[in-house]
Amino acid sequence: MRIGFVGLGAMGVPMAVNLVNAGHDVTAYDLRSAATGPVIDAGGHAATSIAEAAQEAELFWLMVVSGEQAQAVLFDAGAVDELPKGAIVIAGCTQAPAMAADTARRLKERGLKMLDAPVSGGTAGARAAALTIMCSGDAAAQAKAQPAFEAVGKRIFDVGPDAGMGSTAKMINQLLCGVHIAAAAEAMHVAERAGVSLQTMHEIISVSAGNSWMWGDRGPRMMQDEPPVTSAVDIFVKDLGIVLDQGKAMRQGLPLSAAAMQMFLAASGLGHGAADDSQVIRAYRALNGAKKP
Template identity: 40%
Template sequence: MVQTYKTAVIGLGSMGYGMAQSCLRAGHPTWGIDINADAASRFRAEGGQPGDLPDDLNAVAVVVLNAAQTEAVLFGASGIAARLAPGAVVVSCATVAPAFAREMEARCADLGLLYLDAPISGGSAKAALGALSVMAAGSPDAFAAARPLLDACAETVFELGDKAGPGSAMKSVNQLLAGVHIAAMAEAMTFGMTQGITPEKFLSVIRNCAGTSWMLENRAPHIVDGDYSPKSQINIWPKDLGIVLDVAKSAGFSAPITAAALQQYMVAVGMGLGPEDDAAIAKVYARNVGLTLPKAKE
């Protein structure tokens, strides 16, 4: 580990902000960058470094929404890749297709940069605690260069290969399950309501039965509380499940359950629910059968 490990986190959303805070707690000088000026200012007030990004950064975590934003951050008109010193590592955390991760690795290598294909899982709470799971793939040198950042931000790092691609492939598998589980939770809860089972009773019983899942236990309380403030937005799922279906198509693989879940998220977006917490997919089912979901508690 270098004596002073200079880190930048680009994208201070619910996950990136927690990662930036975790780097600060680990003692790394950390710059936080976001198009939301309030988020960047708040991070600086908490101890983030002021001013522009220096040219001698050791690591940059790119925690943006998608492939297009990742590419823009690295290679766009104001892209950071051209400013980084050879040997710096790019830790790419967005959910992207494996082929895109391989392309970014190659373009970074052309500039003498290391690249870690490192999508993340765990949600905003675990990001804030430095307890994320990271599905990572890259060269041994990329892992070594990223290790201080990974140690600060992650509870578990899965080392899935020595080239980019397997990390993003594993994340697509995870997102298939996560997106389907959220939709299935909402369907089951609202189905129960048609049978006189309240959301509160559903949660108290099913979380102790074989039908539970991590997503059910995490998201169902949002519906019970009538709280759809976005910990993870509906808008994420058309992108992520779309990636799953694109990868599946390229493999000649049929994923009908994923496709059905994607349609429900698309309906939710059409209802104007895109910026809400992804538990709001329950509103699609509730609307279709005339149910009234719990209201936010006063």
Template identity: 30%
Template sequence: MNIGFIGLGVMGAPMAGHLLDAGHAVHTSVNRTPAPADLLAKGLQVHASPREVGAHCEAVITMLPNTPDVERVLFEQGLADALTAGSLYIDMSSIDPVATKKFARKLREKDVLYLDAPFSGGQVGAKNATLSIMGGGPFEAFERAMPLLQIMGRNISHIGEESGSGQTCKIANQIVVALRIEAVGEALVFARQSGCDPAKVREALMGGFAASRILEVHGERMIDRTFEPGFRISLHAKDLDLALKAGGENGVPLPGTALCRQLLASAKANSDWEKDYPAIVKSLERLAGAGPALRQGA
């Protein structure tokens, strides 16, 4: 197939690479940053605009940072105008479910199949093609998209026929991830301030009911102070803002989510905004009056 892929960032680039490796022709548009050299070597085709991408492709995927970015690509930069009846549009960004419904309505008027398909798994999942993908929209769109989604992910679910269902599921995911990372950071800071070696505490917890992928991966990153971004704090803050907005609209209190969002605000105030989410531990350390590192002797 000729597939458009707009948004070749930290996660979008390896995802597009998997599509190229599978034999598809992948098209993208000129951006502020040059297209990755490894994708160009595999045959990535670069066009002047999203409109041109849409004119060349039967299916287009977007993987963009926020709701206004998706709206701009679709309706200001001409992608929606270029998509023809029967074509497939897959938005793998994490954006506002209400806006997603509005975008889907507009594309349905052109008989374009619209699937919102955000995912979980981060940079590692994108590189290893092991993403958990959450599809929302007509089952026909989900079925059409499945061969492409299976190239990029492993656990692929159709959440509901209503557009925005996938985005709602992704928000729920981000709530769980945020609270777990905060809990891991809080536990490790508590251990250190109580006189224990956080690394040994983490190792012990990995053998019990507290064990989790987040304790395993992000707990280690907190201890080792490796905060290079795979998924930036600024992006998780955006997702928690979406959660709090949707919670307010639906009358659902989200006290834990609100606490995590405040800790992210603290991270922004202390120049950690573009670090990876485990850097939230630095905000907890500041609140506890702890030293600069969890690792003993650091």
């Protein structure tokens, strides 16, 4: 299948490579031209523009940061003018459900289909072709995209027929992720202030009822001064913002999401927005006048 792929970040690169390895004809584009190197090495192609990546694409996969970026790629950078009629746009970004629905409506007016298909699993899942894909949209389009989904994902969920449903599922996942990371940071900060060995504390919780996936994954990085960035603090400022905006629209109180948002906002305001999201622990240290032991 001919696939145009835009957005070669930490997850986008291994996803595009896995698509090539599965036998798909992939033409990839990123603002950083060097990011296309692994795709070329795997046997794919590099586009010099978004429009070029869209030419003759049966699937046009967007692994950009936000719904705003997705719309800019499609409507401002000229992708919709190059995509053939009937092409399927896969929106893999985390975005507000209403924005996903709006993009799908605008694409339908141009004779194009959209699958609202955000992913979860991080860089490790992307490298292992083991992502979770939360897809909503036309059933026939989902069926056509299935081989491509299977090239990058291990668990593929049909969330429903309408754009926005996939983004709602991802939003709920990000609600839990943000709260769990903030809770893990709070617990780790209590341990470090109390003088308990952080490594020992991490081992204890990892085999106890208080364990969580985020404790296991982010906890070790909270012990590092400058851990590698797999997901930045500012990503959760964005994602929890989507959660709280949706809560407001639904007139639903989300106090835990709001509390987590304040800690990520504080970490960003302290200058750590580009740091790994585990470094929300720095906001706890600043709040309590502490430094890392």
